[in-house]
Amino acid sequence: MKLVRYGAPGSEKPGLIDPDGTLRDLSGVIADVEGSTLGDAALDKLRDLNVTSLPAVDGDPRLGACVGSIGKFLCIGLNYSDHAAETGADIPEHPILFFKANSAIVGAYDDVVMPRGSTHTDWEVELGVVIGSEAKYVSEADALNHVAGYCVVNDVSERHFQTKLTGQWTKGKSCDTFGPTGPWLVTRDEVGDPQNLAMSLDVNGKRMQTGNTSTMIFTVAQIISHLSQLMTLHPGDVITTGTPPGVGMGMKPEPVYLKKGDVMELEIEGLGRQRQTVDQDA
Template structure:
């Protein structure tokens, strides 16, 4: 199932995309799509619905982050060999972890606001994992059973804040609007293999990233199990799994970065597309 939240910020309603691409209203059945609605029993009940019997939503409403009540966003850095190399680093022996602030969350087509004084705002198309049931010290073979579904994400980053402001990547990762998520949450049954997803991103129509989750250094079960050894993952938490090569920092012959007026488009197999216009902070 493809679950969405549509409407203005703070007033989103639950919806779903049917097999014909029509947005259907779920709000009479669900108050929202948050941690409680990600339980396996609830998702199974939703999957059994005949969406054609639900009201179609007219027009093209704004789409919000498809998950409400996200508790934390845990990210994996340098999870593709080609991206590690373009960053001038060796592939890590263990997953590199950092956090993005939940205040960075935004809809898939909302504007991305470049912070005042920022000079190195960058793009990163990623596969996101949405946790469905609590994970604490979970073994790798059991990890996928805890996944509610998958999302497309743009891990927008301000590189100067990230690496030139006294340490800790989080400074360049958590700015407002720096975590566009969606357009939909594809439940786990919609994704046959999370390690066979193609990802791409364009800036002003120029394709800069082409990658595949086949090239993960650490696959989804490894990442989830690893994180769960250090912190409890709760329903609704989002895990971002890293980006392939082609970010602004790695462009040749010289890095280049986003500026107001630039347009990003990105997509992933089965997870839809996003489009963001960059604005001043």
């Protein structure tokens, strides 16, 4: 299934995309696409619905983040060997973890707004993993059973804030609008192997990132297992899993960063496409 949340910011309704590509309203069935509706039993009930009996949604409404009431927004850094190389970083021994503020989360087609004075805002296409059932001390073999589904995430990053302001990476990762998520959550049964998904990102029509999740240093299963040894993962938590090469800070001979009016378009195989226009706070 492809689950969505549509409508104005803060007033999104749950929906799904039917096999014909029609947006169907789920608000008569569930209150939202969030932790309590993402377990296997809850998703099975949605699969059993007669989709054609659900109301079709007219027009072309805004799509919000595909998961509501996200508990934790967990991010893995330097998880592609070729991306680590382009940034001059060593291959990590364990998954590098940082957090992204939930206030950064927006829809897949919402504007990305650079903060005041930003001159080093960068792009990162990433596979997002949405937890469907509580995971604590889980094995790698069992880890994927705790996944509700997958989505596209743009881990937008302000590199000066990230690397030059004393503190953790979170400073450059958590600016408002720096977490476009969606357009839809694709349930794990429709994704198959999360370690074989093509991914790309264009800026102003020029291909910047081309990659595949097969080149992750730590697999989705390894990441979930590792994090579950440190903290309980709850339904509705989102994990972004790193980005392939081609980010602006790694461009040669000089880094390339976003500016007002730029357009980012990113896609992961089977998970949909995002598009954001860049703006800047006055």
